[in-house]
Structure formats: structure tokens, C-alpha cells
Amino acid sequence: MENALKYGIKTRSDLMIVVTCEQLENAVTFTVIDNGGGFSSEKLISDLPPVESETHHGLANSFRRLQMLYPTANMQLSNTDDGGAKVTLHVARA
16 A cells, blocks of 8 residues: 555546455455556566565565565556556465
8 A cells, every 4th residue: 555655646646546455265455556657567567576685675574574474475566458557366265
């Protein structure tokens, strides 16, 4: 949410953010989607960037904290079809 506001508002005065949470039988998935400028091709990755990376420190730190509680958690960064950013956190339930 913080990154969606921080970076999305730079490109859109009409920024919209959608947060969803879906509970399946064995997992919970959280998704944050915005209609901002999305991730650049250089920053767009499918897995968590290393913490030493020059970008995405907030995402990396948040993900590390989540993995301390839920070691099977994973995160994916992508762009939506209309160019916004999408971050998905998937946590398998024990």
C-alpha cells in the first residue's frame, strides 16, 4: 500500500488502489493493484529482490519479516494489463 501511494501518485492524480485477500483451503493470497505507472522493465522481477538491491527496500524488508513468521511465503511483482503495478503475497497455511 505504501509503495502504491508513494510511486503511483507520481504518475496519476486519479490513483486507485485495490487490495484483495483470498483464503483458499491451504493458503492465503494478498494482492495490491494500482493504476499508477507500474514497474519499469529493469525493476520488474518475478521473485523478491535481494535486500542489498538499490530498489524495493520496503518490499524486501516487509517480505523478510513475513518469511520469519511464514517460511513458505512468496511474493511476486508484476504489471497489470493496463500498466499499473501488482504485488502478490502468497502464504501457505500450516
